[in-house]
Amino acid sequence: MIDYPAFRESVRDFLHEALTPELRRAGELTTSVFSDFDAALAWQKKLHAQGWIAPDWPKEFGGPGWDIQQRAIFQEECKLANAPSVVMMGIQMLGPMLMHYGTEDQKHHYLPRMLSGEHIWCQGYSEPGAGSDLASLKTSAIRDGSDYVVTGTKIWTSMAQHANQIFCLVRTDKSVKPQAGISFLLIELDSPGISIAPIVSLDGQVEQCQVFFDDVRVPCANLLGAENDGWSVAKFLLEFERGGHNFTIDVKKQLRKIHRQAELSPWGESTRAEDIVFQHRLAEAEIDALALEHTELRIKGAAETGGNPGALSSLVKVVGTELGQRLNELSMDLVGPAAGPQCLNILDPLYSGDMPVPEHALTTMAEYINNRASTIYGGTAEIQRSIIAKKVLGL
Secondary structure: OOOHHHHHHHHHHHHHHHOOHHHHHHHHOOOOOOOOHHHHHHHHHHHHHHOOOOOOOOHHHOOOOOOHHHHHHHHHHHHHOOOOOOOOHHHHHHHHHHHHHOOHHHHHHHHHHHHHOOOOEEEEOOEOOEOOOHHHOOOEEEEEOOEEEEEEEEOOOOOOOOOOEEEEEEEOOOOOOHHHHEEEEEEEOOOOOEEEEEEEOOOOOEEEEEEEEEEEEEEHHHEOOOOOEHHHHHHHHHHHHHHOOOHHHHHHHHHHHHHHHHHHOEEOOEEHHHOHHHHHHHHHHHHHHHHHHHHHHHHHHHHHOOOOOOOHHHHHHHHHHHHHHHHHHHHHHHHHHHHOOOOOOOOOOOOOOOOOOOHHHOOHHHHHHHHHHHHOOOOOHHHHHHHHHHHOOOO
16 A cells, blocks of 8 residues: 555655756746756756656666656646656657557567666657648658658747657558558667757747658667558657646646746736636636646556546647636736846746846746647647547547
8 A cells, every 4th residue: 555645755755865956947947848957957867866756667667657646746746846857758758658659669669668767759740841740741761771861841940959869650552552651760860861950939949840751771670560550659749748748746846836927916006816807817727727737647547447538638738728828918917018028048947147027927928928839739729629529529
């Protein structure tokens, strides 16, 4: 019988000892799903040394073997302690795919390096002409002896400027229907013929890139799953991307921040925390957050018994991202003009100069701008609603 309160205390004790002021600052200043890269990598190494870097993984693959409640406790405590986010595209998304579809050689080679941070992964799905309609992708992989020769481009590739590995969907057969001619490849980003162009976002940061492949040779041993069956792998992975993220934990942190901003925001002779309109908006958001949390627990429960998220992953993707945007708007209303100044240099965890805005407003604008994309990446809200209509409502 697991003593969950004692487990929570052990997590808190570890975080108290392991999180340096610099790492906590990086967590506080995180304005998207990605923290400062150097801080994220430093935190990954500490978690790896503790054996806690992959909370969802079973022990046989290097995870802690926690149950659903332990994982939820750990992730919530990390978020509320302002731990920086680890780059999880390998651990959260590709790792489960390797466990399910990978050969023994692939598991032995990739999984330990994923945990240690030796391999940093990015995702090569979208293309300039293939985003929501992913099956129309054109990046090709032609077999030549023991290699595939890959030519084409991927776009909106998050953190590619820091990654050294990329998992890609490529077209290996043009003579069949689009979904049937796609394969899933694992590619080293330092391979000859690969170039990376950073894309500057509205908030001035670089999180996405465009990756170009010019006759890049990739060993056939790097094929994950069967040739031309990459669409099955991709759909399984997208369920982990959409449903594997813990939106509730992010929302709880946002709500805590909003309560603080409300207490500090003047409203006549009182503060916004006492404004009835604000209280009503906040109560609605907190009710939706509770419903979201219970739905995420259903997903985790299904995973615990060997299932996958299915259409529920689309449901939480829609609700979680749209609720996050509502909270961003509420935060913007609270801080008002203080959200205006651009603070790129101040968002560096090592910055120690003057503050042009109040501390509680420092990240508000960057969070608002960055999170506008959350209802697009990982599958647009419109696409998710179509999946729900088809798989849940039978329309």
